[in-house]
Amino acid sequence: MNEIPVYILFIVLAVLILMSAFFSSSETGMMSLNRYRLRHMVKSKNRGAMRVDELLNRPDRLIGVILIGNNFVNILASSIATIIAIRLWGDGGIAIATGLLTLVILVFAEVTPKTLAALKPERIAFPASLILKPLLVLLYPFVWLVNAISNGLLRVVGINTGSVGTDLLSREELRTIVTESGAILPTRHKGMMLSILDLEEVTVDDIMIPKHEVIGIDLEESTDDIVKSLQSTQHTRLPVYKSDLNAPVGVLHLRKISRLLMDDDVNKAKIMQQAVEPYFVPEGTPLHMQLVNFQKVRRRMGFVVDEYGDVQGIVTLEDILEEIVGEFTTDYASSSQDIHPQEDGSYIIDGRATIRDINKALKWHLPTKGPKTLNGLITEHLETIPEHNLCFTIGNYRFETVQIKDNLVKTTRVFNMKSNKAKKRILPIPAS
Structure with missing residues (x-):
């Protein structure tokens, strides 16, 4: 080593740092891939996706080859940096080399490449698979040895690395994916997909x-x-x-x-x-x-x-289809015989109107677990059938009974207290 020029050592050190950046970015890129998009690309016969999917089938081997390569180049870079420091500054240069190399590796071989890989996983993972796949074959004995030891330790704590998870989505997880799809899905299509997911909850x-x-x-x-x-x-x-x-x-x-x-x-x-x-x-x-x-x-x-x-x-087939595609009328609130908008922002609603129809027509959020009709909601809240007209609130909605007859609340005036028009018209009252 003493006969090798210092500039050659610097070149080797730079190459090792680049290799460390490659391994770091490969690891993050592989693990950050969208598995469902990857499966779609595999079905489309994308070669890069097929290589990556093959590597990810055994994540323990993939991580093993990446970490073997990464640790090897980092340790070798540390040794070369130590030699350079001793030749330039003597024994006191070891501390300087340690501090500088730590900073360089953190910035250029860890944080920067990993951030790039997390943001653009496909651009990093697909090309990296061209190197990692033959490297896995070349280093397989070392990878097998490391995995045998690590997998043995994992089995001690009850983890089986031989089985790869199927990554099945629950209904709520799928709902989150659809909701957060942004502009990828048109708003109407997104609403229809969410409505289909809700069919299990509606009877x-x-x-x-x-x-x-x-x-x-x-x-x-x-x-x-x-x-x-x-x-x-x-x-x-x-x-x-x-x-x-x-x-x-x-x-x-x-x-x-x-x-x-x-x-x-x-x-x-x-x-x-x-x-x-x-x-x-x-x-x-x-x-x-x-x-x-x-x-x-x-x-x-x-x-x-x-x-x-x-x-x-x-119940009709059309009723179920409306739960998916929405009401066939253009303005349910104005066409419904049970809901009558008023100039002050309130609505006169028939007591027999269902809570679901009211929520769908007015984009409200009245509680749907329990009574099905507005009359049922009122009597459950009051725990009695009112004998005289009265006012009360349920959540953000103010109710004023208008007509009570035959042991039923026939009609009710309802304010959404969060609407701007209603805020100007009514004063808040304590919840009953």
Whole structure:
């Protein structure tokens, strides 16, 4: 070493620092790769991705070859720096060399390359795999020895390095990925994907049309009244029942019966020949399951029944699709018969309106766990049926009952106290 010129030692030292930077950036780049994007690129036959994926199948070997190379060049660089310092400044130069080399390695071989690799992992990892893959073959005996010792220590603490995780995403993790996708996904597509993920949490009870709101054909009525109802209805499918919806006998599709309505001798028997048998759906069925069930039985409407077999309402395929793509009307708040906007920023809402419909129409966040309707929410909060009109708050919403009749809160005025218009109109009141 004493015969080697100092400038040659400096050149070797610089090369070793560059090699250290390569190993440091390779390690960070490999570990910072998006595994799902990598799998997509592997399926697309990207050669760089395929090389990296092969290396990552055994992360212990990959880390082993990187650390062997990194530690070797760092130790060798330290030795050469010591020789240079002694030849330039004598024994006192060792401390100077230690301090300077530490700073140089930190800046040029650790922090800078690792930061670059964390920001641009693919640009670092893919080219690095061209060197790391043959290097792994060359140093395999050393890598095997190091891994055998380290893996043995890991087995002592109960960790099996032979199995690589599948990196499966939970529903909430997938939701986070979709939410934070930014401009990669259009806002509408993002909302649809999130709605699909929510289908498991929503049941047919939440979206069904309640029994008292169902429009259908009562076979107890006269034939003329039934024909008039069929001719004037705006729906394509109508449930058919006797006296009460708890006794359904079928479902009529208006397309099948349109020609029959033009005949002079139309009667109930001919009408019922065009009806299909009723399809029943147990209450509490999750929407994602019911969507599959509709597909299996090739139906678009079902009668939701409770544990006693009583009909609670009807659910349609369109109702489920609206949970995914949104309301088919352009402005649900203005078209809903249950929600009436007022000039002061409040809303007069029918007590039978469902909480989910109110939240969707007004972009509110009323609690949905518990009662399904506004009347139910009010009576649960008050723990009684109010006898007189009163005011109270639930969260950020102020309620003023307007009409109470037949043991029900018929209509209520509701303020969103966070809206600018409502803040100018109302004064805060203590929560009841």
